[in-house]
Amino acid sequence: MKSVTILGSTGSIGANTVDLLLQAPDQYRVAVLVGGRNAAKLAEQAKALDASHAVIADESCHAELASLLAGTGIHTSAGRQAVCDAAGERVDWTMAAITGAAGLAPTLEAIKGGGAIALANKEALVCAGDVMLRAVADAGATLLPVDSEHNAIFQAMADRQADQVEKIILTASGGPFRTASIEEMERAPPEVALRHPVWSMGAKITIDSATLFNKGLEVIEAARIFGLPSERIDVLVHPQSVVHGLVQYTDGSLLAQLGSPDMRIPIAHALAWPKRMKTNSPRLDLARVAQLTFEAPDMVRFPALRLARAVLAAGGAAPAILSAANEVAVEAFLARRIGFLDIARMVEAVLDRIGAQAADTLEAVLYWDQEARRQAGLHASSRAA
Numbered sequence: 001m002k003s004v005t006i007l008g009s010t011g012s013i014g015a016n017t018v019d020l021l022l023q024a025p026d027q028y029r030v031a032v033l034v035g036g037r038n039a040a041k042l043a044e045q046a047k048a049l050d051a052s053h054a055v056i057a058d059e060s061c062h063a064e065l066a067s068l069l070a071g072t073g074i075h076t077s078a079g080r081q082a083v084c085d086a087a088g089e090r091v092d093w094t095m096a097a098i099t100g101a102a103g104l105a106p107t108l109e110a111i112k113g114g115g116a117i118a119l120a121n122k123e124a125l126v127c128a129g130d131v132m133l134r135a136v137a138d139a140g141a142t143l144l145p146v147d148s149e150h151n152a153i154f155q156a157m158a159d160r161q162a163d164q165v166e167k168i169i170l171t172a173s174g175g176p177f178r179t180a181s182i183e184e185m186e187r188a189p190p191e192v193a194l195r196h197p198v199w200s201m202g203a204k205i206t207i208d209s210a211t212l213f214n215k216g217l218e219v220i221e222a223a224r225i226f227g228l229p230s231e232r233i234d235v236l237v238h239p240q241s242v243v244h245g246l247v248q249y250t251d252g253s254l255l256a257q258l259g260s261p262d263m264r265i266p267i268a269h270a271l272a273w274p275k276r277m278k279t280n281s282p283r284l285d286l287a288r289v290a291q292l293t294f295e296a297p298d299m300v301r302f303p304a305l306r307l308a309r310a311v312l313a314a315g316g317a318a319p320a321i322l323s324a325a326n327e328v329a330v331e332a333f334l335a336r337r338i339g340f341l342d343i344a345r346m347v348e349a350v351l352d353r354i355g356a357q358a359a360d361t362l363e364a365v366l367y368w369d370q371e372a373r374r375q376a377g378l379h380a381s382s383r384a385a
């Protein structure tokens with residue numbers, strides 16, 4: 001039996017992971033489930049999976065969680081330290097699916113256990129790439145990419161000549177504003193930006209898909225995972241979102257991974273790795289899809305890609321600053337305090353204001369993360385005033 005922990009079990013990736021575990025209950029023992037604030041969902045999942053331990057990050061939600069799980073024998077705890085302690089419990093496989101930099105510390109604790117880390121939380125790898133990869137190497141852990149594009153590339157590269165890869169290609173749906181005018185984007189409210197054309201995901205990543213910051217973060221994520229420079233990582237807009245990623249080899253061959261746009265497919269790949277498991281996800285019907293189209297991203301309406309490539313080239317604290325400023329900007333946009341196009345403007349302003357900084361240690365990364373949030377908060381208040 002494989003022992004499993006889910007960090008962020010109450011979210012979109014977490015719920016998809018729970019769904020897969022429930023499809024093969026005799027093969028997995030669930031050690032820890034971690035949620036942020038949703039005590040009702042966490043308790044329901046813990047009971048359905050007969051988890052040993054349910055942890056809620058927000059301490060004010062602990063009483064509700066404890067009362068919902070009273071008499072079940074499922075241990076409960078709460079708070080940031082409890083999340084990290086539970087993430088550090090040794091298991092075979094951990095799903096890292098807390099959104100944003102909040103997932104960094106618990107994911108690092110899980111890495112120390114030396115098991116397999118199924119990584120959905122791209123922001124952690126973006127802001128602390130060197131620190132995380134060093135921790136993986138020191139602990140002998142295995143990093144399995146869950147993000148659909150990275151999982152696709154991992155599959156297309158498996159057991160093949162990684163040293164003969166010319167470049168990799170990340171596909172992008174293009175988001176809800178793929179064909180919108182700049183004026184439409186300027187006045188777009190959150191409910192329109194939250195209407196992703198293909199994927200059903202949490203709010204933060206859905207807004208990142210609309211700005212293309214998601215793809216920018218994914219370029220940095222790919223550089224970390226596959227050890228490639230920015231110029232060997234292409235982005236191609238593919239509105240059907242069935243080709244998830246491609247690998248181009250030195251002989252001109254292109255290998256791609258295709259599948260229905262259903263995150264249970266890459267999660268299942270990571271869960272069963274190095275084997276495969278049977279899932280009931282919808283099979284891709286290519287005759288029905290009929291046409292696969294591809295186009296270059298518009299770098300003018302979507303400055304996020306340019307900013308992401310610039311911070312990747314700059315290195316140091318720059319990716320952590322971009323990611324933290326983006327988190328604050330997305331929250332401000334969802335709270336209607338800034339407009340849609342202000343998200344990228346705010347990120348660029350914070351990057352300019354802070355400038356180049358080194359960040360070799362976790363402490364330095366966390367310092368610049370906090371400073372970027374402070375600067376972004378000031379910027380959001382001045383725009384809202």
Ligand SMILES: NC(=O)C1=CN([C@@H]2O[C@H](COP(=O)(O)OP(=O)(O)OC[C@H]3O[C@@H](n4cnc5c(N)ncnc54)[C@H](OP(=O)(O)O)[C@@H]3O)[C@@H](O)[C@H]2O)C=CC1
Binds near residue numbers: 202
């Ligand atoms: N959704 C998708 O299809 C994809 C997501 N990803 C990445 O996976 C990650 C998760 O995305 P998604 O599932 O969509 O996000 P959601 O917003 O749906 O879920 C986020 C999860 O994190 C929990 N959480 C939030 N803050 C904290 C905290 N401070 N401490 C502990 N737990 C916390 C939430 O708890 P609660 O809800 O209880 O408050 C929830 O369980 C992101 O990094 C995203 O970029 C990558 C590829 C695809």
Ligand SMILES: CC(=O)[C@@H](O)[C@H](O)COP(=O)(O)O
Binds near residue numbers: 210
């Ligand atoms: C499912 C997944 O991996 C998301 O990261 C997805 O890529 C988001 O869609 P976009 O391609 O629109 O960013």
Ligand SMILES: [Mn+2]
Binds near residue numbers: 218
């Ligand atoms: Mn993705």
